[in-house]
Amino acid sequence: xxxxxxxxxxxxxxxxxxxxxxxxxxxxxxxxxxxxxxxxxxxxxxxxxxxxxxxxxxxxxxxxxxxxxxxxxxxxxxxxxxxxxxxxxxxxxxxxxxxxxxxxxxxxxxxxxxxxxxxxxxxxxxxxxxxxxxxxxxxxxxxxxxxxxxxxxxxxxxxxxxxxxxxxxxxxxxxxxxxxxxxxxxxxxxxxxxxxxxxxxxxxxxxxxxxxxxxxxxxxxxxxxxxxxxxxxxxxxxxxxxxxxxxxxxxxxxxxxxxxxxxxxxxxxxxxxxxxxxxxxxxxxxx
Numbered sequence: 001x002x003x004x005x006x007x008x009x010x011x012x013x014x015x016x017x018x019x020x021x022x023x024x025x026x027x028x029x030x031x032x033x034x035x036x037x038x039x040x041x042x043x044x045x046x047x048x049x050x051x052x053x054x055x056x057x058x059x060x061x062x063x064x065x066x067x068x069x070x071x072x073x074x075x076x077x078x079x080x081x082x083x084x085x086x087x088x089x090x091x092x093x094x095x096x097x098x099x100x101x102x103x104x105x106x107x108x109x110x111x112x113x114x115x116x117x118x119x120x121x122x123x124x125x126x127x128x129x130x131x132x133x134x135x136x137x138x139x140x141x142x143x144x145x146x147x148x149x150x151x152x153x154x155x156x157x158x159x160x161x162x163x164x165x166x167x168x169x170x171x172x173x174x175x176x177x178x179x180x181x182x183x184x185x186x187x188x189x190x191x192x193x194x195x196x197x198x199x200x201x202x203x204x205x206x207x208x209x210x211x212x213x214x215x216x217x218x219x220x221x222x223x224x225x226x227x228x229x230x231x232x233x234x235x236x237x238x239x240x241x242x243x244x245x246x247x248x249x250x251x252x253x254x255x256x257x258x259x260x261x262x263x264x265x266x267x268x269x270x271x272x273x274x275x276x277x278x279x280x281x282x283x284x285x286x287x
Contacts, residue, residue, distance in 0.1 A: 009048075009051050010051075010152055010155070010156060011156045011160060011273055012070065012155045012156045012157070012158070012159035012160045012163070012273075013047055013048075013051055013070075013159075015159070015160040015163040015164060016047065016070065016073065016074075016159050016160070016162065016163035017044050017047045017048060017163075018163070019077075019163040019164070019166050019167045020040050020041075020043045020044035020047065020073075020077065021040075021041070021044045022167065023040045023077075023084060023167075023170060024037050024040035024041040024044065026084075026088060026170070027040065027084065027087060027088070030087060030088050030089070032087075033087065036080065036083055036084065036087060039076075039080060040077070040080075040084075043073050043076060043077060046069065046073065047069065047070075047073060050065065050066045050069045051066060053065075053066070054066040060148060063148040063152075064144060064148065064151075067143060067144045067148070067151050067152060067155060068144050070155055070159045071140040071144075074159065074162050077166060078166065078207060078210075079205075079207055080207070081166060081169050081170060081207045081209055081210070082207035082208040082209055084170060085169075085170060085173045085208075085209045088170070090170070090173045090209075091173075092173060092174055092175060092180065093172045093173060093174045093211075093212065094174045094175055094176070094177075094180035094181070094211075095180075097172075097174055097211070097212060097256040097258055097259065098177070098180075098181070098256060100256070100257075100258040101256045101257045101258055104257060104258070105257060108177060108256050108257060109250040109251075109256075109257050110177040110178070110185075110250055110251070110253040110255075110256070111177075111184055111185070113250060113251045114185060114186065114187055116251075117187050117189060117190075117251075119190050119191045119192070119195075120191075121251070122189050122190060122191035122195050122251075122252075123191040123192050123194050123195050124244065125244055125245075125247060125248035125251050125252060126191055126194045126195040126197075126198040126199075126248065126252065127194045127198075127241075127244075128241045128242075128244030128245040128247075128248050129198055129216070129245055129248040129249070129252060130194065130197065130198050130201070131241050131245065132216050132219070132220060132245055133201075135219075135220070135223060135238075136219060139154070139158060139219075139223055142154070143155050143158065153274060154226065154274065156273050156274050157222055157226070157270035157271055157272075157273045157274030157275075158219070158222060158223075158270060158274075160269070160270055160273050161215070161218050161219055161222055161266055161267065161269070161270040162215065162219075164266055164269065165213055165215040165218055165263075165266060168212055168213050168262070168266075169207075169209050169210050169211075169212070170209070172211075172212040173209035173211075174209065174211035174212055174256075174259075175208055175209070175211065176211045176253065176254045176255055176256075177253045177254070177255075177256065178252070178253035178254060179208075185253065189252065189253070198252075202254065211254070211255060211256070211259050212256075212258070212259045212262060213259055213262030213263045213265070213266050214249050214255045214259040214260050214262065214263035215263065215266075216245060216246075216249050216254075216255075216263070217245075217246055217249055217255075217259075217260050217263030217264060217267070218262075218263035218264070218266040218267045218270070219267075220242050220245050220246065220267075221242075221246075221263065221264055221267035221268075222266075222267040222270040222271060222274075224238065224239070224242050225267065225271045226271070226274065229275065246260065
């Protein structure tokens with residue numbers, strides 16, 4: 001098999017590994033972390049081991065395994081974050097996030113948009129929200145299947161966004177307007193089967209603390225920024241559903257405006273990590 005230059009520990013591995021290690025340390029510092037603390041420490045160990053194995057046997061196949069580990073770790077860590085916050089005894093930040101929205105806008109957009117609710121709009125925005133999951137799967141697949149330097153560079157931003165976002169979930173845990181303040185919504189959201197499917201997916205898949213920052217917004221904005229630089233036609237084709245997704249985070253009552261702003265900032269950090277500095281040895285431009 002084709003041999004590659006000896007790789008260094010990449011930025012996304014440092015950032016996501018730091019999130020895992022910090023979380024494990026916080027759990028043990030709180031006492032009685034047990035299997036939960038071992039899980040996060042173990043994930044950090046797997047991440048480092050993957051990088052070390054790829055350094056020892058620098059082949060294309062090993063590098064692809066190294067890349068493929070990251071989506072696995074992201075999807076292993078995410079569902080455990082609710083249990084992490086229960087163990088740490090973190091108090092909900094919903095009231096403070098709501099207060100921030102009211103200071104900025106007079107009211108949180110989830111309430112302001114209540115006057116515009118309707119079945120057709122709810123169905124469309126639910127579809128936009130659902131597209132996020134397919135987009136992320138596609139991005140993970142593209143990164144793993146691309147030539148290794150390009151996939152690693154894309155992950156430099158994307159996985160870093162997830163690592164910083166997950167850290168935000170554990171530092172500012174919140175459930176979102178639809179769970180924290182359902183009594184303020186006089187008009188229920190109604191739609192068709194897409195609305196019901198999206199609501200069921202969110203209810204069953206959320207970890208209960210995944211509000212600040214909005215990773216739906218952060219990841220979408222990061223991927224759209226990447227498409228703008230390298231796939232301009234695809235960018236324009238996806239612009240409407242991507243914009244709809246951003247509106248959906250507020251309209252569907254999942255997020256506060258401050259979450260969305262934080263998500264946009266996080267996307268900017270991810271794009272900077274991907275495109276501007278030379279963060280590891282082979283750093284060619286994305287096609």
